[in-house]
Amino acid sequence: MKEKIVESLKALRAGDDETAMTTLLELDEELVPSLVHAFRAEADAEARAFLVTVAWERREEHSPAFIVQALNDPEEEVWQAALDGTVALASPEILDVLKSVRQQERADVAKTRRFHMCIEEAILYVDSLLKGGQRS
Numbered sequence: 001m002k003e004k005i006v007e008s009l010k011a012l013r014a015g016d017d018e019t020a021m022t023t024l025l026e027l028d029e030e031l032v033p034s035l036v037h038a039f040r041a042e043a044d045a046e047a048r049a050f051l052v053t054v055a056w057e058r059r060e061e062h063s064p065a066f067i068v069q070a071l072n073d074p075e076e077e078v079w080q081a082a083l084d085g086t087v088a089l090a091s092p093e094i095l096d097v098l099k100s101v102r103q104q105e106r107a108d109v110a111k112t113r114r115f116h117m118c119i120e121e122a123i124l125y126v127d128s129l130l131k132g133g134q135r136s
Helices: 002-013 017-025 032-041 045-058 063-070 076-088 092-101 109-130
Strands: none
Touching (some): 002 045, 045 063, 045 076, 063 076, 076 092, 092 109
16 A cells, blocks of 8 residues: 555656556545545645545545645645535534634744634534535
8 A cells, every 4th residue: 555655646746747646546445544644644734635635535434634734734725625625524523523623723824814714614504404405
């Protein structure tokens, strides 16, 4: 599994996003635990955001927990990918998590404001989906 993730990250870094994503989405085996391991070892924010996106696209058992973990990443690109995942995986549990992180602080005031604004938007969207709204 690790080899496929490494291969995919190489494709991503080479600018071949489609191959990078397809390589991991087409695997039959459970992938999210390996994605979590790669995420923790990855220094590049773009690569971490990619790994988060793959996790929620795969919709595996461990995807929601990984998405929640990624909300804590200091890089906006990463936590934005996680927010996309919260909407894609909308559930009462995800809504509770979003509400629990809504007052989380970031490195500076501007980043904190941006994070709070995006979290509030995700809360409204997930809440609407759970009340029978449709994804746009």
